[in-house]
Amino acid sequence: MGRTLLIAGTASHVGKSTVAAGLCRLLSDRGVDVAPFKAQNMSNNARAVADPDGNTGEIGVSQYVQAQAAGVSPTTDMNPVLLKPRGEGESQLVIQGTAVAHYEAREYYEDYWERALAAARESHERLADRYDVIVAEGAGSIAEPNLRERDLANVETARFADADVLLVADIERGGVFASLVGTVELLPEDLQDRLVGAVITKFRGDRSLLDPAIAEVEDRTGVPILGVIPHDDPGLPAEDSVSLPPAGRRAVHGTDDGAPDDRTVTIAVPRLPCVSNFTDLEPLARVPGVRVAYLPLDADLDAADAVVVPGTKNTVDDLLALREAGFDAAIDTFEGIVVGLCGGYQMLGERITNADVEGTGDETTVDGFGLLPVETHFERDKQVDPVTRDLAGVGPFSGASGPVTGYEIHMGRTTAIGEIDRPFPAARNDDPGGAATERVVGTYLHGIFENACVREAFVENVFAAADRERPEGDRDAHDPYDRAAALVAANVDLDPLGF
Incomplete structure (x- = not known):
């Protein structure tokens, strides 16, 4: 049986995912058979992967990323329980890759928690039989008294996996030493x-200034501080929308390359209430001048200069929210390039039927923005598939062609009701896989901008439409997994962990 190390936190968004990914890459580079694990995740950023029987399911993006760092094929066992928020206090429950139902938190704990616990145990056992080390990631804080009895990702994982626990605390938000002491106490x-x-x-400044506080915390708790990691973003995909600006605020990612304004373009992304898989945009933010x-x-x-309407866990409710905010009028008069990804693709069509299956209201037909002659009919069946397709560069993707890879995770089937260009000519006639006009394109393919040919063609077309010159340079030169590993290796004493 493999050994398990649980990377637990004093709070959410403290850097657990980065430490876990860094350890996965470090151990893999040393020849250790290592795999990631997170018993229960809450995220709308998901990836399509195989389950133990060879079928397709979905897991949170962080465990997909950590599997990439470890150099192993991701499977549903690496994140056996996934909760995908969809608004109104509800989440879609995914167990070992398969969507089960929609539940409020109380219903989940009353009706499905025992099944989730059994699935997590089973998945961990399979991984532990196969790998020498399991790097497990916790969720939020490990020391919440109100959650302690049913804390699957932290407390239960530590117990059923017989795990050692490494605690991670973020100094940037302040109160790090109180957080450490309080967490241990609780x-x-x-x-x-x-x-x-x-x-x-996330430390900035002179490391030696922390020495007195570190000594006091170690004395109070008996827990050694094994390292202080400087503030640095290795570029790993974000797990959840905590990394995005709150609703009502704007934030800009990218363009830290010093390019002047006359050699940059701006891609606008509406901050949807139920935004999902926004990691689709991260490859664009790493392009110089974008x-x-x-x-x-x-x-x-x-x-x-361009608009991308991203994926969403609730297409109908987010479409209605956009319309209420006046976005339909803004996009109707916008003359630049427009891309819709998954739920965003559905919104760009003429209408959505059977809409009450997806929305939390009771409307059965909802008008889309009418930028593409397609309509979407929602069904309760969910499509989850890794995809490789031949792209015919049309519309905003003109200039790109050949095989592209990605994944589809969606409900609903979209069909053409007028003349369209087809980005994927070989897709089924009743479900074209995407639609395009001269300046608008929609597709179900998540991860499409991870394909260099698509990313390059799209950015070139945006710069051309804006009549601006592109700056040179390659911001993707450094592997984010290697950067995460280097951060951990240079700043954490791994000897007490036995590595």
Whole structure:
């Protein structure tokens, strides 16, 4: 049986995923058979992967990323329980890759938690039989008294996996030492005994200034501080929307390459309430001269050179929210390039039928933005597939061609009701897989901008439409997994962990 190390946190968004990915790459580079694991995740950023029987399911993006870092094929066992928020306090429950139902939190704990626990145990056992080391990632804080009895990702994982626990705390938000001491104090005694150390993340400044506080915390808790990781973003895909600006605020990603304004373009992305798989945009934000601007729903598009409507866990409700905010009028008068990804593709069509299957309201037909002559009919069956297709560069993707890869995770089938260009000519006649006009394209293919040919063609077309010159340079030169590994290796003492 493989050994398990649980990377637990004092709070959400403290750097657990980066530490876990870095350890996966470090151990893999040393010849260790290592795999990631997260018993329960809550994220709308998901990937299509294989289950143990060879069928297709979905897992949170962080475990997909960590599997890539470990150099192993991702499977549904690496994230056996996934909760995908869809609004109104509901989440879609996915167990070992398969969507089960929609539940509010209380219903989940009353009706399905025991099944989720059994699935997590089973998946961990399969991984532990196959790999020497399991790097498990916790969720949020490991020391929440109100959640302790049913904390699947932290407390239960530590116990059923017989795991050592490495605690991660973020200094950037302040109060890091109080968080460490308080977390240790609130842990059940059996989990306190499992603590092998702690790591402080996101530090800026002179490391030696922390020495007195570190000594005091170690004395109070008996837990050694094994490292202080400087503030640095290795470029790993984000797990959830905590990394995005809150609704009503805007944020810009990319363009830290020093390119002047006359050699940059801005890609506007509406900050949907139920946004999902927004990691689709990260490859664009790494291109020199490209700004990816997440905008409030009521923002104007005057400064935008292109618009990408991203995926969503609730197409209908987010479409209605956009219309209420006036986005339909803004996109109707926008003259630049427009891309719709998955739910965004569905919104760009003429209408959505059987809409109450997807939305939380009772409307059965909802008008789309009418930029593409397609309509979507929602069904309860969910499509989850890794995809390789031959792309015919049309519309905003003109100039790109050949095989592209990605994945589809969606409900609903979209059909053409007028003349369209087909990005994927070999797709089924009743489901074209995408649609395009001269300046608008929609597709179900998540991860499409991870394909260099598509990314290059799209960016070139945006610059051309904006009549601007592209700057040179390659911001993708450094592998994010290697960068995460280097951060951990240079700043964390791994000897007490036995690595």
